[in-house]
Amino acid sequence: MDLSTTYLGMRLRHPLIVGAGPLGDDLDTVRALEDAGASMLVLRSLYEEEITGEQIDALNYVESHSDSFPEATNFEPEPSTTIGPDEYLEHLRLVKRAVAIPVLGSLNGVTPGGWIAYAQMLEQAGADGIELHIYHAASDMTMSAADVERQAIDIVREVKRTVRIPVAVKMAPLLTAYAHFAKQLDDAGADALVLFTRFHKIDIDVDELEIVRRMPLSDSSELPMRLRGAAALFGRIKASIAITGGVHTGLDVIKATMAGASVTQLVSALLRHGPDRVRTIRHEIETWMLEHEWTSLAEMRGNMSLGRIPDPAAYERANFRMALR
DSSP: OBOOEEETTEEESSSEEEOSSGGGGOHHHHHHHHHHTOOOEEEEEEEHHHHHOOOOOIIIIIHHHHHTOOSOTTOSOOTTSOOOHHHHHHHHHHHHHHOSSOEEEEEEOSSHHHHHHHHHHHHHTTOSEEEEEOOOOOOOTTOOHHHHHHHHHHHHHHHHHHOSSOEEEEEOSOOTTHHHHHHHHHHTTOSEEEEOOOOOEEEEETTTTEEEEEOOOOOGGGHHHHHHHHHHHTTTOSSEEEEESSOOSHHHHHHHHHHTOSEEEESHHHHHHOTTHHHHHHHHHHHHHHHTTOOBSTTTTTTTSGGGSSOHHHHHHHHHHHHTO
């Protein structure tokens, strides 16, 4: 049974990779993940704010960049704890020496120069690829949606010009013209698109007059939005597609593959159940494929995507009409 896939130009034994988060922060955990069969590891994001020590407005910037972090609430350091590039890059080197699987760095920048400079540092430290975690709070009333998208596209284009290793772009789900923006990122040279960023849940404590943030671990109920996003793009862009958020079972991976994903990123499932969950999910995939007489993931990839439909817009419109009846 063939579970192999290609992502960022790298041939992987199967699509189960470890997404950006706290799991890559401990070398023993990293080794355990490789032993359990993880085929790739993405380190947590290197934040430009933590490097420069800039004091940025808490609501518009610190909160927004924290909200863009994909998983665990308690992992991002407090502002007083500065993680500079030296510490991050040294940890990347240690992880690369500890495991044989590909290791990606993750970058969340602020300034154009920051994106480029730190992308170069990640490449020089030995990263097999870079995941750009591009997120804009869109709270600046002087910037239009086109301005925000153009800024992101310019970042991708410049980073691609600067480094030789493959570059993935992690997208936010709340976009007016999602497919168009994805195509522009693809044209700018993105080697993969990662769907989607998870946000903190924000509430207001009316007694203490405080903003309350929490990030519960995901479950499979978050997967459908990712499936729709992947299905809208498969066969219509050159970039590979990764799904992150809501992947917890073998069946989730089967669905993601049918929607067009080349890989699925695991974080919450591993935080909840431990590294051996990789082995369990892989067994569930193989069991399902055997029962349903599939011999490879490649033959099912994208078989439920919009790319196989002559007029995707009309198809979506028909579904919308049916939902309102």
